[in-house]
Amino acid sequence: MSVSLKELVHYIDQLLDVGRFRDYCPNGLQVEGRGEVRRLVTGVTACQALLDAAVAAQADAIIVHHGYFWRGEAEPVVGMKRRRLAALLQHDISLLAYHLPLDAHPELGNNARLGALLGITDSQPLRADVADAVGNIGQLPEPRSAAGLVADIARLTGREPLHVGNAGELVQRIGWCTGAAQSYIQHAVAAGADLFLTGEASEPTVHIAREEGIHFIAAGHHATERYGVQALGAHLAEAFGLEHRFIDIDNPV
Template sequence: MPVPLQDLVRHIDQLLDVARFRDYCPNGLQVEGRARVHRLVSGVTACQALLEAAVEQRADAILVHHGYFWRGEAEPVVGMKRRRLATLLEHDISLLAYHLPLDAHPELGNNARLGALLGMIDVQRLDPGDATAVGNIGHLSAPRKVVDVLGDIAQLTGRTPLHVGNPEQSVRRIAWCTGAAQSYIGQAVTAGADLYLTGEASEPTVHIAREEGIHFVAAGHHATERYGVQALGEHLAAEFGLEHRFIDIDNPV
């Protein structure tokens, strides 16, 4: 049976503890569509291609990690923003977006899912003093050569990651944060990580990795953030009996 939209939003907001986070965008219901939801499409980013795919699937709602209305963006509803909003409004489709709360959730979050898929154990927050911290640190079950870890990451993400360091060295203690979290490399060094994994790289990151003696891996912003929204969509399907489909709109960044 279709679930009332507001019940669905309320459940996710409570599950992800949205109120705890000071974010760069509004979390939750960003665009309101029809009052009841039966078909849910999820994806990483609410780009036009995802919206059009959701229309083809006759979705009632779209669930994403990267939504709209980011802090500092231009406010006029013109061009690309107008086309995206027009698609949602014309087809009466709701848009639900969860950014940092989805990164941080200890079971369904992007970091939790990536760590689980890579076989990490003894997982803790990278910053244990911050309850809203989004980075994690943990161990492999045994030391492994970096080249083998890179192979696992490539198989999981479907792309060859950028690596700074000697691939023949062995690592065990790994820190990670999905997306554009290259600036957390300093926290990874302080925490004693052998390797830091994130989505993107900046020019200074390479020098920090070399001079601090830590392996650095950038495996793709989109590629590392596929897993949380899928897990959340699957949870909602099981909880409410929804039809759910994850649609991956490829992004090389």
């Protein structure tokens, strides 16, 4: 089966409520390809390796979390940017990208999927005062050692996360936000979290965690953001009868 590109874009835009977000990049259709979509590839970042894999898979469209045209980037279409766009245009493949809307969706989003995979329940927004904020806070079913949670995250992501805190201490109230959300640690402190989980760490984050008495885990930007786009692709495949393949391009960050 297939769906028109126009219908697919409209459906996802509505599903993820893209108009609610003030983002750092355009959400939705970024590069237009052929008008009908039958084969869909999803991935985390629209790097050249993902584009080449999508070409080999004869994809009609690619959906990613990290697309193009970020605020503040150089505008000329030269070098790496030219090569990426040329690959899409030459093979008539559409590129769709959803950044904050894909982080925030309550069922298909990066945060929702990571929380579910870790068994976190009673999820609430980490910042209820901001309409388009991302990040969540919830509970583990019962208190457990920080070391046990770190081990679960390592098994899930396939990489050893950075943990700041006493491994033997018990944690239960968990704040989390995938990607590069280390600055949200202060919001997790204010919300009474025992532990804050994100993808990346900055130098000040370690000191904040130690001085505020909160556990901190950096589990990898790429590693924590693989799950939303997979869930979205699976949803679209079922909704429209599409062929869907998630392609994971390894990234150690």
